[in-house]
Amino acid sequence: MTISQAAARTAKASAVKSETLDQNGGARQILNATAWLLRHRGYEATTTRAIAERVGIKAGSIYHHFPSKDAIVERVINEGVLVVNKAVTAALDALPDKATPRDRLQAAIKAHLLSSLEHSDYTSASIRAFAFLPPELRKTCRVERRRYEDIWQHLMRDASQAGYIPKEVSLDAARLMLLGAVNWAGEWYRPGRAPIDKIAGDFAQIAFGARRT
Amino acid sequence: MTISQAAARTAKASAVKSETLDQNGGARQILNATAWLLRHRGYEATTTRAIAERVGIKAGSIYHHFPSKDAIVERVINEGVLVVNKAVTAALDALPDKATPRDRLQAAIKAHLLSSLEHSDYTSASIRAFAFLPPELRKTCRVERRRYEDIWQHLMRDASQAGYIPKEVSLDAARLMLLGAVNWAGEWYRPGRAPIDKIAGDFAQIAFGARRT
DNA sequence: CCTACCGATCGGTAGG
DNA sequence: CCTACCGATCGGTAGG
Numbered sequence: 001m002t003i004s005q006a007a008a009r010t011a012k013a014s015a016v017k018s019e020t021l022d023q024n025g026g027a028r029q030i031l032n033a034t035a036w037l038l039r040h041r042g043y044e045a046t047t048t049r050a051i052a053e054r055v056g057i058k059a060g061s062i063y064h065h066f067p068s069k070d071a072i073v074e075r076v077i078n079e080g081v082l083v084v085n086k087a088v089t090a091a092l093d094a095l096p097d098k099a100t101p102r103d104r105l106q107a108a109i110k111a112h113l114l115s116s117l118e119h120s121d122y123t124s125a126s127i128r129a130f131a132f133l134p135p136e137l138r139k140t141c142r143v144e145r146r147r148y149e150d151i152w153q154h155l156m157r158d159a160s161q162a163g164y165i166p167k168e169v170s171l172d173a174a175r176l177m178l179l180g181a182v183n184w185a186g187e188w189y190r191p192g193r194a195p196i197d198k199i200a201g202d203f204a205q206i207a208f209g210a211r212r213t
Numbered sequence: 214m215t216i217s218q219a220a221a222r223t224a225k226a227s228a229v230k231s232e233t234l235d236q237n238g239g240a241r242q243i244l245n246a247t248a249w250l251l252r253h254r255g256y257e258a259t260t261t262r263a264i265a266e267r268v269g270i271k272a273g274s275i276y277h278h279f280p281s282k283d284a285i286v287e288r289v290i291n292e293g294v295l296v297v298n299k300a301v302t303a304a305l306d307a308l309p310d311k312a313t314p315r316d317r318l319q320a321a322i323k324a325h326l327l328s329s330l331e332h333s334d335y336t337s338a339s340i341r342a343f344a345f346l347p348p349e350l351r352k353t354c355r356v357e358r359r360r361y362e363d364i365w366q367h368l369m370r371d372a373s374q375a376g377y378i379p380k381e382v383s384l385d386a387a388r389l390m391l392l393g394a395v396n397w398a399g400e401w402y403r404p405g406r407a408p409i410d411k412i413a414g415d416f417a418q419i420a421f422g423a424r425r426t
Numbered sequence: 427c428c429t430a431c432c433g434a435t436c437g438g439t440a441g442g
Numbered sequence: 443c444c445t446a447c448c449g450a451t452c453g454g455t456a457g458g
Contacts, residue, residue, distance in 0.1 A: 026443095044256075045256075045257050047437080049437095060443080064443065168418070176398070177415070178394075180395070180396065180397025180398065184393025184394075184396060194383060206379075206382060207390075207419055207420065260451080271429080
């Protein structure tokens, strides 16, 4: 019996969106369930039994797909950072050569917010659960995290050289302020709220006086 | 045997700063230990046994001071918000009547950063562990949290009326951006870094073009 | 404030 | 993918 068939036969299957149930292999269902749990319950409460229940299988069966709980957690945390990294990188690459640093900042903010709120279980898991990971796991996951933060370091440098950041202001402070603002969005954003586009524009305007797109 | 005597006699007592050991009752030691654990390990990993070990007592003895684990956690989370609330309120009250909304914003940012990084175990616990609290406890702790956020809602309203926030920008976006920036500071600030004063000034200048104090 | 203990639950495994 | 189970650990309590 496959994992999908097992899920389809159990009432617990309703815990996972049915449209993703068919498209994805068992591993993806386990990752989705783990992402939700990491976001809403934290690392310790993300038990193999809770993951299994959301997927519609038994706890022991998880070890057919992954070698350990921490291997699943690592994948989820890293995917949460990677999906935003790719979205921001793609948005910056799509800009014309004549785009100003201000255009690039606004595009980066918008891509970060859109992608992180779109895949909010994964990105929120990356942010909320990170500090509570076991030390070795946290160290491993820091690599992808740093890689993404480097993008913002370059953006800040360009913005500063173009005069969008006052000379007396530390570039570190500017970068960390902006990252704080966008990372915090997962804590308060609800779909009923203002469109993400508008929020991104507001953020850019407050920080850099950027024009609306 | 009192809790302090027990702590002084055990090697575990080194986990708690000795200068606070004598001044404080057993309850305060338990709260300090819980704050550290909530910040660095999260709610589930903050076990009664781990708290007891940091204080230098046995797990069962905790229940001589508090009725339950959640009662301790509630105190810590609420104190984390209250200490910042009081600091910001005091800073605003200390301003002269002729202070501009820009002065008030910078004073609030500075007081928030100074107090939250000063009592960082409590405030970080409030921020990091909040989402993972049991539902009833989270609901209880939301009261103090909302009370503090209201201060910023008023600050934003005044700043907007004074022209420090562009008319097209949503006041909610401005408030949440700023709260995200200051709440995130606990994630990256290290004592060796730039002085908190300077960081607060940079934040204010980026967001409102405020002059340095 | 401690010892000893309760029922429940944890990550992981053996052997189907 | 499941059943049954391992040793370890959880919050909390009884009775000193």
